[in-house]
Amino acid sequence: MAAIHVTDQAQPDTQPDPMALRRAFGSFPTGVTVLTTIDTDGRPRGMTASSFASVSLQPALLLVCVGHGAASFPAFAQCRSFAVNVLRDDQQDVSGLFASKSTLKYANVSYTMRRTGSPVLTDCLTWFDCTLHQRVHAGDHTVLFGRIEQFDTGHAAPLGFSRGRYAEVRPR
Secondary structure, X not given: OOOOOOOOOOOOOOOOOHHHHHHHHHOOXXXXXXXXXXXXXXXXXXXXXXXXXXXXXXXXXXXXXXXXXXXXXXXXXXOOEEEEEEOEOOOHHHHHHHXXXXXXXXXXXXXXXXXXXXXXXXXXXXXXXXXXXXXXXXXOEEEEEEEEEEEEEOOOOEOEEEOOEEEOOOOO
16 A cells, blocks of 8 residues: 655644634544533532543543533542443433533433442443543543443444534444
8 A cells, every 4th residue: 555645734833723623523423422420519410522432451441531611520620430321322312411501410310320439321322430540631621531440331323423413323
């Protein structure tokens, strides 16, 4: 295979247009997760997050990115544990609820506490209960690396997101 050579035509001190960059990032389809924890007052907190990835099998690690402007950011900036709940394709309402600034996010959502004490949504596709492994500040986000303590997964289709819209994910 021939090598492809790309030249950088941008000036070293220029920054990309944030909206154009957001659209470019949005062209990569992702799953939709709800990130949950308990705040310092003992209240469950949660937010929708699509910046999630597996990191390592040995040790079992994952990562999720939390925007500094998120209403729940202070809880995640101090947490010692968290859960990542992967949503099913029929859970757009749950995604929208946890993406909102509502203070009643848990009023009609069933959850349980697992090993770490973080809320795990009982009706999601897959969940990972994690202790905090590392926290890294990166630009306008903080990356939480979690050590997976427990997990479970189902067989439904996942909820997808691409280009600012929910997307269908059909396994072959």
